[in-house]
Amino acid sequence: MFRAIQAQLSRCAPLFCIAFAASVASASAETTVRMMHVDPNPKNVAVWREIADQFEASHPGTKVKLEYLENEAFKAKLPTLLQSKDAPDLFYSWSGGVLKAQAEAGVVKDLSKEMQANGGAWAKSYVPAAMNGVTINGKPMCVPFKLSVIGFFYNKALFKKAGVDAEAIATWDDLTAAVKKLKAAGVTPISVGAGDKWPLHFYWSYLALRLGGEEAFAAAKAGKDGGFTAKPFVQASTMVQEFGKLEPFQPGYLGTKWLDSLGMFADQRAAMLLTFDDSAKRQVAVAADGKGIPLDDLGVFPFPSVKGGKGDGATFxxxxxxxxxxxxxxxxxxxxxxxxxxxxxxxxxxxxxxxxAAAGADVGIKDPFMKLFAGRLAKSPFHQIYLDQDLGPSVGRVVNDVTVEVVSGAMTPEKAVKQIQEAFELEK
Amino acid sequence: MSGSPLRKERPEGASSPVLGWPKRPPSRPRQASWRVAAWRSSGGNLGRTWPVIVLFLPPALLLFTMFVILPMGEAGWYSLFRWSGYGPPTEFVGLRNFAILLGNSAFRTALTNNALIILVSLALQLPLAMWTAMLLSHRIRGTVTFRLVFFLPYVLADVAAGLIWRFVYDGDYGLIAALAGFLGFGPVYVLADRDIAIYAVLAVVVWKYFGFHMMLFIAGLQAIDNSYYEAADLDGATGWQKFRYVTLPLLGPTVRLSVFFAVIGSLQLFDLVMPLTGGGPSDSTQTLVTFLYTYGVTRMRVGFGSAVGVVLFVICIVLAFTYKRILMRHD
Structure with missing residues (x-):
C-alpha cells in the first residue's frame, strides 16, 4: 500500500502535484499493477484485459494497467525506464541476452524463491522448454508465457505444379532437390526477407542445430573446440553458402524486408517460407487481396534433418x-x-x-498449424532460442550479418565463423 | 529613464562630432575612447538588462546544458567503457572502443560513404541547384509553380521520402522496374546490389535537398542589383561572362553558406537511409549515423556507440570551425 502511494507521489511530482489530493485518496484504496507490452493488436490486448478484469474481481483493491509501447521505442526506452522510479511492474521480454544484461544490472527480480516454493510448484506449471528459456545463470528471471517455433510453410498448389511432394522432404538434400524442381517449373522456391537479416539467420542457426545439436551450442558458449569456429558451425556456413548458390530465393532478396517476403508468400509468388508457427494468420493479414493462401492450400513441414547430424527433432x-x-x-x-x-x-x-508456456494449456490451440508445431515442441529434446536473443543483441546481430554475407557468397564460411567467435569473445 | 545613460555619455565620448573631433589625432585614440564609451554604456545598461538576463538566460542555459553540453560530456565519458546501458558503467576499457572502431570495415565504409555524399552534394547537387535557381529567379509566369515543385521534396519528411523511394526502386513493382521493362532489360534490384545501392541513395539525397539550396540561391540572386547586369550588357559581356564575373562573386556568401549546410547535412544523414536500405546490403550504404545506430544502439553497446558519437562530433566540429574560419570569415 505504502509503495503504491509512493509510486503515485513520484508520478505526480512532474505535474507539480496538481492532482495530489485526489491521487492520495484513490491510492490509499488500491494497488496498481502496471504491465508494459508491445502487442499492437487490439484483439490480443482485449483478451489480456479480460483476464486482468477477472484478476481484479478476485483481488479487490488491485488494479491492473496495461500499457502499450511500440516495439522499437520499447527496446530503446527500456534501459532508462527500468532504472528510473517509473519502471513498470511487469514488462514484455524475449529472454536471452537482453534479459541477462538486465538481470546482471539487478533491475529485474530473481524469481528463484517464489518459483521453487512448495517443491517448485510454480516452476513445474510450465513446460520444460519454457522454463529453460527463462533461466539465466541457473536462476529463473522471468515468467514464461509464450513459445514459438520456426518451421517451413509451403504452398500446396505451387508444389503440385512443380511435382514436388512435401511429405517426402525429410533431409536437407530433399529440400535442395525440391528447390531445383520448383525452379525448373518456373516457381520461386523460397521467399526470404534478407534485407532485415534475421529471417536468413534461421537457416544458419537451424542447420547448426541439426548438425551439432544441443552439445554444439553448449560447447561453443563454453569456449570449447574453438567456440563458434567448431566444425558444426563451419559446416552450417558451408551448407548455407552452397544453398545460396542454387539461387533458391526471390531475385533481389538481399533488399527485401521481412513483411514483403511474407507478402510474396501470401500472394503465391513463392512456394516456401521459413517462418513463425502462427504464420497462417500472419499471411492473411499482409496478402494483397486480403485473403492470402486458402487454408486448404497451406502446408507445413519441419526444418529438414541432416545426414549424420546430432540435432534431429530439436526445435528453434x-x-x-x-x-x-x-x-x-x-x-x-x-x-x-x-x-x-x-x-x-x-x-x-x-x-x-x-x-x-503453461503445461497442459496447449489443448486450447485451434489453429491446425500451431497445433502441429506445439506437438513438435512438446516432443522436442532441446529448444534453441533465437541466436540474436540467446547470444545477446551484439553477437546475435553479427550472426545475422555474416549469414547474409555467406549466403550471398561475399564471405567464406571460415571467415564468417571467425567473426562470430571474435564478437563472442569481445562480449565476455 | 529610457536611454538616459547612453545619452549622457555621448558628449564625453569621441564619437560626438561636435566636441573636439577635428582637434584629436586620428584613428587610434578615437577607437580607444570609443571602446571606453561602449564599455561604460554597457555598464550603465547592465542595471536595466539584469532582469532580462535573470529572466531569459537560465531557461535557455539550463536546457542547453542539460540536453547539449551534458550529453556531450557524458558521451565522451561513456566512450571509455564497455557498457550495455544497464547499471552504472564500471568496465573501464580506455581507448579500446576507438581501436575497435578503426578496425571495423563497416565504419570505414560509412566514412567513405559520407565523403562520397559530401562530394556529390558539392559537385552535383549545388551546381544543379544553382542552375535551376538561375532559371527560376526571374519573375516570369509559372516560375513560382516550378519553385514549389522543386522545393516540395525538401518539405517531405525524410522517412516518408525514404519509403517512397523504396517503392520507386522496387524491382518487381517499382517505377524503375517498369522503366527497365520498357527498355527491354530484365528486372533490376537496385537496393539489393552492394555496388549500386549507395548510388541509389545518393540520387535520393540530391533529389531531396537540391530544392533547399535552390531556394537559398534564388534569394541570393534576387538580392543582386539589376544594374550590374545592365552595365555588363553595355560592355558587351556574354552570358557566361555575366555569370562568372557578376553573378558568382555577388552570390559568394550564399554559396559558402550553402556548402556549409550541405557538408554538415551530409554528415548527419540518417532518417532517409534507414527506411530506404537500413544501411544494407552488407553495410554498403551505412553512413556515420546509421552506423552509430546499428552498431551502438540496437546492439546495446552504449559505450561503443558513444565512441562513434565522439568521432562524429570531432569531425563535425573540425569541419565546421575550419570552414567558418577560412572561407566564411568575411560573411
Whole structure:
C-alpha cells in the first residue's frame, strides 16, 4: 500500500502535484499493477484485459494497467525506464541476452524463491522448454508465457505444379532437390526477407542445430573446440553458402524486408517460407487481396534433418515472458502467475495468440498449424532460442550479418565463423 | 529613464562630432575612447538588462546544458567503457572502443560513404541547384509553380521520402522496374546490389535537398542589383561572362553558406537511409549515423556507440570551425 502511494507521489511530482489530493485518496484504496507490452493488436490486448478484469474481481483493491509501447521505442526506452522510479511492474521480454544484461544490472527480480516454493510448484506449471528459456545463470528471471517455433510453410498448389511432394522432404538434400524442381517449373522456391537479416539467420542457426545439436551450442558458449569456429558451425556456413548458390530465393532478396517476403508468400509468388508457427494468420493479414493462401492450400513441414547430424527433432524458436522489475509489488507477481496460469493461457491459445508456456494449456490451440508445431515442441529434446536473443543483441546481430554475407557468397564460411567467435569473445 | 545613460555619455565620448573631433589625432585614440564609451554604456545598461538576463538566460542555459553540453560530456565519458546501458558503467576499457572502431570495415565504409555524399552534394547537387535557381529567379509566369515543385521534396519528411523511394526502386513493382521493362532489360534490384545501392541513395539525397539550396540561391540572386547586369550588357559581356564575373562573386556568401549546410547535412544523414536500405546490403550504404545506430544502439553497446558519437562530433566540429574560419570569415 505504502509503495503504491509512493509510486503515485513520484508520478505526480512532474505535474507539480496538481492532482495530489485526489491521487492520495484513490491510492490509499488500491494497488496498481502496471504491465508494459508491445502487442499492437487490439484483439490480443482485449483478451489480456479480460483476464486482468477477472484478476481484479478476485483481488479487490488491485488494479491492473496495461500499457502499450511500440516495439522499437520499447527496446530503446527500456534501459532508462527500468532504472528510473517509473519502471513498470511487469514488462514484455524475449529472454536471452537482453534479459541477462538486465538481470546482471539487478533491475529485474530473481524469481528463484517464489518459483521453487512448495517443491517448485510454480516452476513445474510450465513446460520444460519454457522454463529453460527463462533461466539465466541457473536462476529463473522471468515468467514464461509464450513459445514459438520456426518451421517451413509451403504452398500446396505451387508444389503440385512443380511435382514436388512435401511429405517426402525429410533431409536437407530433399529440400535442395525440391528447390531445383520448383525452379525448373518456373516457381520461386523460397521467399526470404534478407534485407532485415534475421529471417536468413534461421537457416544458419537451424542447420547448426541439426548438425551439432544441443552439445554444439553448449560447447561453443563454453569456449570449447574453438567456440563458434567448431566444425558444426563451419559446416552450417558451408551448407548455407552452397544453398545460396542454387539461387533458391526471390531475385533481389538481399533488399527485401521481412513483411514483403511474407507478402510474396501470401500472394503465391513463392512456394516456401521459413517462418513463425502462427504464420497462417500472419499471411492473411499482409496478402494483397486480403485473403492470402486458402487454408486448404497451406502446408507445413519441419526444418529438414541432416545426414549424420546430432540435432534431429530439436526445435528453434523463441520464448517470451513477463519480466518482473525489482520494485514490483507482490500483487504484480501474483498477477504474472495468474496471467500465465493454465486457465488464462488456454484462453489465449483458443484466441490463436500463443503456443502456451503453461503445461497442459496447449489443448486450447485451434489453429491446425500451431497445433502441429506445439506437438513438435512438446516432443522436442532441446529448444534453441533465437541466436540474436540467446547470444545477446551484439553477437546475435553479427550472426545475422555474416549469414547474409555467406549466403550471398561475399564471405567464406571460415571467415564468417571467425567473426562470430571474435564478437563472442569481445562480449565476455 | 529610457536611454538616459547612453545619452549622457555621448558628449564625453569621441564619437560626438561636435566636441573636439577635428582637434584629436586620428584613428587610434578615437577607437580607444570609443571602446571606453561602449564599455561604460554597457555598464550603465547592465542595471536595466539584469532582469532580462535573470529572466531569459537560465531557461535557455539550463536546457542547453542539460540536453547539449551534458550529453556531450557524458558521451565522451561513456566512450571509455564497455557498457550495455544497464547499471552504472564500471568496465573501464580506455581507448579500446576507438581501436575497435578503426578496425571495423563497416565504419570505414560509412566514412567513405559520407565523403562520397559530401562530394556529390558539392559537385552535383549545388551546381544543379544553382542552375535551376538561375532559371527560376526571374519573375516570369509559372516560375513560382516550378519553385514549389522543386522545393516540395525538401518539405517531405525524410522517412516518408525514404519509403517512397523504396517503392520507386522496387524491382518487381517499382517505377524503375517498369522503366527497365520498357527498355527491354530484365528486372533490376537496385537496393539489393552492394555496388549500386549507395548510388541509389545518393540520387535520393540530391533529389531531396537540391530544392533547399535552390531556394537559398534564388534569394541570393534576387538580392543582386539589376544594374550590374545592365552595365555588363553595355560592355558587351556574354552570358557566361555575366555569370562568372557578376553573378558568382555577388552570390559568394550564399554559396559558402550553402556548402556549409550541405557538408554538415551530409554528415548527419540518417532518417532517409534507414527506411530506404537500413544501411544494407552488407553495410554498403551505412553512413556515420546509421552506423552509430546499428552498431551502438540496437546492439546495446552504449559505450561503443558513444565512441562513434565522439568521432562524429570531432569531425563535425573540425569541419565546421575550419570552414567558418577560412572561407566564411568575411560573411
Amino acid at each position: 524458436g523463441g520464448v517470451n515472458c513477463w519480466a518482473v522489475s525489482r520494485n514490483a509489488s507482490p500483487e504484480a507477481l501474483e498477477f504474472a502467475k495468474f496471467l500465465t496460469g493454465k486457465e488464462a493461457e488456454q484462453k489465449m491459445a483458443e484466441a490463436g495468440m500463443i503456443i502456451p
